[in-house]
Amino acid sequence: MTIDKYNFAGKKAIVRVDFNVPLDENGKITDDTRIRGALPTLKKILADGGSLIIMSHMGKPKGKVNPKFSLGQIKDAVAAALGADVKFAPDCAKAADDAAALKPGEVLLLENLRFYPEEEGKPVGIDKEDPAYEEAKKAMKASQKEFAKTLASYADCYVNDAFGTAHRKHASTAVIADYFDADNKMLGYLMEKEVTAVNNILSDIKRPFTAIMGGSKVSTKIGIIENLMDKVDNLILCGGMTYTFAKAQGGHIGNSIVEDDKLDLALSIIEKAKQKGVNLVLGTDCVAADDFKNEANTQVVPANAIPDGWEGLDAGPETRKAFANAIKDAKTILWNGPAGVFEFDNFTAGSRAIADAIVEATEKGAFSLVGGGDSVACVNKFGLADKVSYVSTGGGALLEAIEGKILPGIAAIKG
Ligand code: AMP
DSSP states (O other), X not given: OOTTTOXXXXXXXXXXXXXXXXXXXXXXXXXXXXXXXXXHHHHHHHHHTOEEEEEOOOSOOTTSOOGGGOGGGGHHHHHHHHTSOEEEESSGGGOHHHXXXXXXXXXXXXXXXXXXXXXXXXXXXXXXXXXXXHHHHXXXXXHHHHHHHHHHHTOSEEEEOOGGGTTSOOTTTTGGGGGSOGGGEEEOHHHHHHHXXXXXXXXXXXXXXXXXXXXXXXXXXXXXXXXXXXXXXXXXXXXXXXXXXXXXXXXXXXXXXXXXXXXXXHHHHHHHHHHHTOEEEEOSEEEEESSSSTTOXXXXXXXXXXXXXXXXXXXXXXXXXXXXXXXXXXXXXXXXXXXXXXXXXXXOHHHHHHHHHHXXXXXXXXXXXXXXXXXXXXXXXXXXXXXXSEEOSOSHHXXXXXXTOXXXXXXXXXX
């Protein structure tokens, strides 16, 4: 079923959203992008005359009740965003009566799903090496099904609009779908948009295709880097991984972040790019700092000749130019991960140069997809989020989808 075709009138819909929003120390939301992202789906259900049961996780409470991660903290913000009253069920697995009492147009927000270990379905308090682990895992899978069945029993239909967790086979993201027939389960609008954006990158590639991978480490991005190698014309690898590449090629990197066990991997990526005719763009100069802080002293040095006591925290001017050149004429662009420690205002230039070039290419007709928490934070920080084609809400889910993996949250609905 698709959400557009479904008439929610008189139905109770249970919707998995990603309301894992960042909170400050007073429990105030610092970025409500994820709440706003789910609104088209939630509003369609209410406008049709359906009632709404909203479920989400927040943070990592690891299967235990923890007020720090209570969704009760965001109830009023959800109500304000929806323009409707929101009731709160303080125990997501004991909400049957609250759900049954819902009238058309009413909204019930369930407490954090991850207060129950069944949500993630991983046995707690037992080591993977323990001989009893396999038994515990089996038992947990059985209680995960029961938990999912309980959630399913609240509603007539199920909508998954949580792209951020679509790569997880959790009770609320995948297992629950087994308790609804194909006509009563569907992806939400946000999820549909995400899937279309990924398809644009995977199947409808206009060339040249430039991918920009940044962030702190090569190890967490290797799957996608290898996958992209078969697809892209230009591959920019930036951020902290610059120095693993520089060291692998015999460079001196001072105190820069490095993965010493990934030097061979870095060399094999360089070799593979050559074989496949991919233009691999690595940083040649950097802004080095004498401390890991915004106010540190800085100097521009070659990325392979960083003095001892200094560390590369941002791309240098020559590198920024090279990045922009590989981006500005591209027709398809994917950006994941910053080019420097962008959280410090003095080390945003590399990420800024990338963002500006992406905006320029987008204005000339490129399709640009920005995804992953930190690159999204970058475009937001620069006020450029509405100048790129699509900003994905998914970090791990986006990367896995682009790696070509089937996401359990999508498979559970689409089959
Ligand atoms: P990741 O979680 O791997 O996507 O990495 C994101 C983080 O990488 C951000 O918090 C950046 O501050 C950090 N990062 C980017 N460039 C560097 C660098 N040169 N040195 C240390 N950390 C960096």
